[in-house]
Amino acid sequence: MHGDVLTGECNEGLRDLMKGICWKVYRDVKFRERYLKDVENEIRTEEEYKKWLMVLDTSGEMVNGCRLTLNIWKDRR
Numbered sequence: 001m002h003g004d005v006l007t008g009e010c011n012e013g014l015r016d017l018m019k020g021i022c023w024k025v026y027r028d029v030k031f032r033e034r035y036l037k038d039v040e041n042e043i044r045t046e047e048e049y050k051k052w053l054m055v056l057d058t059s060g061e062m063v064n065g066c067r068l069t070l071n072i073w074k075d076r077r
Contacts, residue, residue, distance in 0.1 A: 018069045022053055025068065035068060 025031040026049050036043065043049045053065035062070075 018065055021069050021072060022065045025072070035071060039064075 025035050026043075026046070032040075039052065043052055053068075054063050056062070057064050057067040059067075
């Protein structure tokens with residue numbers, strides 16, 4: 001997905017796709033309960049969610065938004 005993991009640089013178009021998926025999750029109660037239940041105390045506003053998306057996940061390997069998108073992709077069936 002990235003050209004350079006140190007910069008978090010996404011291949012062309014993937015960043016926009018990831019943003020769309022992440023915001024759909026935030027705005028849809030069913031998806032929010034399914035995918036954000038572990039962080040619901042950290043995220044109370046859209047601004048907090050926006051910041052959370054760009055923070056490194058617990059593995060320290062990718063940002064939360066990317067991890068969230070990959071979790072959704074994994075559950076797609």
